[in-house]
Amino acid sequence: MAELKGTLERLPGPLRAEVARYWESFAAAADSAGVVRPTGGFLEQMIKVWASSEFVARTCIRDPATLMAAFDRGDLATRYAADEYQARLERLLVDAVDENQLGVALRRFRRWEMTRIAWRDLAGLAGLEETLGDLSELAEQLIDAALARLGEWHCRRYGQPRDADGQPQRLVVLGMGKLGGRELNFSSDIDLIYTYPRQGQTDGDRSVSNEEFFRRLGQRVSKLLAEPTAEGFVYRVDLRLRPFGDSGPLAMSFTAFEDYYQNHGRDWERYAMIKARVVAGDRVAGERLLADLRPFVYRRYLDYSAFASLRDMKVLIAQEIExxxxxxxxxxxxxxxxxxxxxxxxxxxxxxxxxxxxxxxxILRVLDILATSGRLPVIAVTELKQAYDFLRRVENRLQAWADQQTHHLPEDDLAQLRLAFAMGFANWRAFTAELTRHGEAVTQQFTQVFGDPAATDAKPQGTRADLALLWQADPTEDNALRLLAERGFENPALAWNRLQALKNGFSYRAMSQRGRERLDELIPRVLTAVSAIAQPTSTLERVLDLLESVARRSVYLALLTDHPQALAQLVKLCAASSWIGKHLARYPLLLDDLLNPTTLYAPLDRQGLALDLERQLARVPVDDSEERLNALRYFKQTQVLRVAAADVSGAMPLMIVSDHLTEIAEVLLRKVLELAWADLLPKFGQPRCMSDGVERDARFAIVAYGKLGGIELNYGSDLDLVFLHDSAGDRQLTTGPRQIDNPSFFAKLVQRVIYWLTTRTGAGDLYEVDTRLRPSGRAGLLVISFEAFAEYQYHQAWTWEHQALTRARAVAGPPELAERYQALRRDVLRMARNPQTLRCDVCEMRERMRAELDASNAETFDLKQGCGGIADIEFMVQYKVLANAQRYPDLVIYPDNIRQLDGLERSGSLSIADAARLRNAYRNLRRRIHLLKLQEQSACVPVAEASDARKAVVGIWRRLMEDAATIPASET
Known part of the structure; x- marks a missing residue:
């Protein structure tokens, strides 16, 4: 055949005989199958591809009909659509009714599609990114198809896996390495990790635990993909990147998975998790898991540990090469x-x-970002991207030759010529010259980034040699206790036991060598720092608790070791408050805030809070709702830490502390409401209504009760919220693509608000939300109209609900609605009431609350619920406000207890003496509860500690609430 001969002549001489043999086999197979042989441009393309890949040639010889059909359909000439692999695979697997048939179908599909991808690559019809993307997409669809069918058959046998709440559970398959990065090479292993959301068991007759179910399912998936058969294999599966490697469970629950990375994760696992991506199974749950793991991979501050780790990695790479x-x-x-x-x-x-x-x-996207941000010169990024393109194409051509995993340049002449030809070079010398040029460019940039810094062996400043020996040496117990006592430790035995427990405990032994080195350097500094303050033993306990909680995340140890000012602030705060110590241990990202004492002890005002929140959210991609959740939470944790730091420093009185905590909550509530609106408006549009013949927007407000309403928020307080809208009249509908009635829209809006507030991420949650104070409590609607709310308050509300109304105010929504709510609240509180009935109702509710909540006993007094405690003061104030507001409307202006007491005094509803006693008692009791909260202690104290305040409150309660004769005539 003259055309074939002419095409072969264009090949390098040594390759012609090899390709000619392929042609002879192909021609015989095509003739036998009745398939027309290729001609023209297609023939030239085929010869070029065959000269570069024996794998492609043998696949074509094995099935010439499929090749020619693909040519006729244009499959070789065009790029697949986004869902093409999935659609073709689904059609192919319709008749696969058992595992054997499924395995055959997957192998045949993979073999042909790999042939197609290699063809387009070697023929110059696809660029590198398309080739790598197609290889990754093909693998992903094959894994997902295998899992879907095996999972279905597995469920038929054992039943559906469910968690303790009965919710179905599905396996999540994480693709790591190049598969995760959508950069899979031609004959790569696929690195997979199997995990699932929650523990539980299956609901079938042959019930097994979820762990056992997913372990067996993972084994079947791996075997189906990796087992060699007459049809070959689908992919070699590598599961060694899972937690604990080969010794770890094949499939692990999310809780155990997250616990592993939090407590055992090593630096190289951080590198690996950069690429992690959900490739099969429950993708929604998998994305949640990856979001929860993000703080493990990416530190909020400059990752000080990365510098040392990367320097070490450079050395290890060089050693491995040699x-x-x-x-x-x-x-x-x-x-x-x-x-x-x-x-x-x-x-x-x-x-x-x-x-x-x-x-x-x-990596290509990362390099582009580094150029855009100026972190790498544009010319350097250009060289790196060109080198990456060249080297990845070399890698693919090495592997496409025989579908074997190799990265080594060939040594025999024929293989070298073949690779050079596949890369578009006339000979090996020309190819290696270009390879060398790219390699030198990469090495130059690598050296510039990872050049060894000057070695430093600076010792911690100010470390006393004797205290250092407590950790670094092995003193006798007697010597250790003597030394600790000399250095002022109030409980030397406890301090020594804690140090020994840390050094001999699992946390220390399980740390990496580098982590232990950092801790060994840090502990003597900690001992020196705590020995200089009062009560060093309790402070040491708190600091060690924190260090234990972050011990296996040595980046935090590096931060405290490398920045003495951060350690000094940590010790100072832990000395003042165990709550702060636990707050930092719970959210160790906040340790970075210790670097700047100027801002740490300066809480922002309301305007500053709003601006700072906007700045933090501006850093987050607009479409990344999960990162927005984290940004909101980090903002809250940071601002609360600032308030607590200023609080324990003694620079801020209790009432101002509550003001700041309240402002933080209000700023967040307003932002959350804004975000919730933004979530819903594109889908449903603006809610509108026709009221009194005028069409207008329907609006929404959030009302705060309790501590938030009364501007008395404490650390860890939840939010008592009620949600109102002003939609009324006719045509209450939204205007968007998907119209719904306004009540339904506002119900969805409340659900989004609660989602933004309560969803727990790696940075915690914002607030717990309590909605039980809404009309009819749990039985009532989550969101209610102003008209219905007013009707309820005027005609149906219980006395205790009017009591709650005294501490309520609108905190988010349009000003007009806030004014409308304030007017409604004022009118309800000023309603005429029978003082005797009112007093009985208030006393009855107080006794019921005391019976359920009072934790007092013969030795201890419950500062909040005990007889003579805070609740008694609040109930008396509420009773007096409700009894006198009709005559003295100014009593309902403010929602907080202290200003209500002031108003009761001014109006004469309380005597000057009683008002002063209640104010003093209220402040003292609240301050005591506040201090106990900072020390992580319950709100109960020895009876003698609060006797004076308690006696004053009890005396006033008996006169005002238990003696009918004390009811003033003006209130009857």
Whole structure:
């Protein structure tokens, strides 16, 4: 055939005979199958591809009909649509009724589609990103298809896995490495991790635990994909990146998974998790898991530990290259693919916590961002991207030759010529010259990024040698106790036991070598710092609790070791408050705030809070709702820490503390409401209504009761909220693409508000929300109209609900609605009431509350619920306000207890003496509860501690609430 001969002549001489043999086999197979042989441009393309890939040639010889059908459909000439792999695979698997048939179908599909991808790559019809993307998408669809069918058959046998609440559970498959980054090479292993949301058991006749169910399912998936058969294999599966590696469970619940990374995660696992992506199974749950793990991968502050880790990695890479002689390895050798990836990962780990744009899985996207941000010169990024393109194409051509995983440059002449030809070079010398040029460019950039800094061995400043020996040496117990006593530790035995427990405990032994080195350097500094303050033993306990909680995340140890001022602030705050110590241990990202005492002890005012929140949210991608959740939570934790720091420093009185905590909550509530509106408006549109013949927007407000309403928020307080809207009249509908009635819209709005407030992320939640104070309590609607609310308050509300109304105010929504609510509240509170009935109702409710909640006993007094405690003061004030507001309307202006007492005194409803006693008692009791909260103690004290305040309150209660003769004539 003259055309074939002419095409073969264009090949390098040594390759012609090889391709000619392929042609002979193909021609015979095509003739036998009655398939027309290729001609023209298609023939030229085929010869070129075959010269570069024996795998493609043998696949074509094996099934010439499929090749020609693909050519006729245009499959080889065009890129698949986004869902093409999935659609074709689903059609193919319709008749797969058992595991054997499924395995055959998957292998055949993979073999042909790999042939197609390699064809387009080797023929120059697809660029690198398309090729890597197609290889990754193909793998993802094959894994997902295998899991879907095996999971269905598995459920038929054992039943559906469910959690303790009966919710169905599904396996989540994480793709790691190049699969996770959508950068899979031609014959790569696939690195997978199996996990599932919650523990439980299946609901079938042959019930098993969820752990056992998913373990068996994972085994079947891995075997189906990796087991060699007559049809070959689908993918080699590597599960060693899972928690605890080969010794760990094959499938792990989210809780155990997160616990592993929090307590055992190592630096290399952080690098690996950069690429992690859900590739099969429950994708929604998997994305939640990855969001929860994000703080493990990306630190909020500059990742101080990354510098040292990356310096060590550079040394290890160089040693590995020399030890294994990998200079001819395009992946791991000098100037290879790994060095390019490592450059990108370095910047991701160091800056990704503060720059969400760097949380990319694709190295090419990361390099683009580094150029845009100026972290790498544009020319350097250009060189790195060109080198990456070249090296990845070399890698794919090495592997496409025989569908084998290799990264080594060939040594025999024919293979070298074949690779050079596949890369578009006339000979090996020309190819290696270009390879060398790219490798040198990569090495130059790698050296600039990871050049060894000057070695430092500075000792911790101010560390007393004797205290250091308590940790670094092994003194006898007697010597240790003597030394601790000399240095002022009030309980030397407890301090020594805590140090010994840490050093001999699991946390220390389970730490990495680097982590132990950092802790060994840090503990003597901690001992020196705590020995200089009052009560060093209790402070040491709190600091050690925190260090134990972050011990296996040594980045925090590096922060405290490298920044003495941060350690000094930590010790100071832990000395003042165990609550702050636990707050920092719970949210260790806040340790970064210890670096700047100027801002740490200066809580922002309302305007400053709003501006700071906007700045933090501005850093988050608009479409990343999960990161917005984290930003809101981090904002709250940071601001609360500032208030607590100023509080324990003695610079802020209790009432101002509550003001700040209340302002933080209000700023967040307003932002959350704004975000909730933004979630719903695109789908449903603006709620509108026709009222009194005028069409208008329907509006919404959030009303706060309790501590938030009374401007008395404490650390950890929940929010008592009621939700109101003013939609009324006719045509109460939204205006968007999906119209719904206004009540339904506002119900969805409340659900979004609660979601934004209560969803727990790695940064915690914002607030617990209590909605039981709404009309009819739990039986009532979650959101109610103003008209219905007013009707309820005027005609149906219980006395205790009017009591609650005295401490209520609108905190979010349009000013007009706040004014309308205030007017309604004023009118309800000023209603005429029978004082005797009112007093009986208030006393009855107080006795019921005391019976249920009072924790007092013969030795201790409950500061809040005990007889003579805070609740008694509040109930007396509420009774007096409700009894006198009709005559003295100013009593209902303010929602907080102190200003209501002031108003009762001014109006003469309380005597000057009684008002003063109640104010003093109220402040003292609240301050005592506040201090106990900061020390993580219950609100109960020895009876003698609060006797004076208690006696004053009890005396006034008996006169006002138990003696009918004390009811003034003006109130009857």
């Amino acid at each position: 030890r294994k002689g990998m200079r001819g390895n395009v992946k791991l050798g000098p100037g290879g693919i790994r060095e390019i990836e490592f450059i990108g990962q370095a910047f991701q780990l160091i800056y990704g916590g503060r720059e969400p744009a760097l949380r990319e899985r694709s």
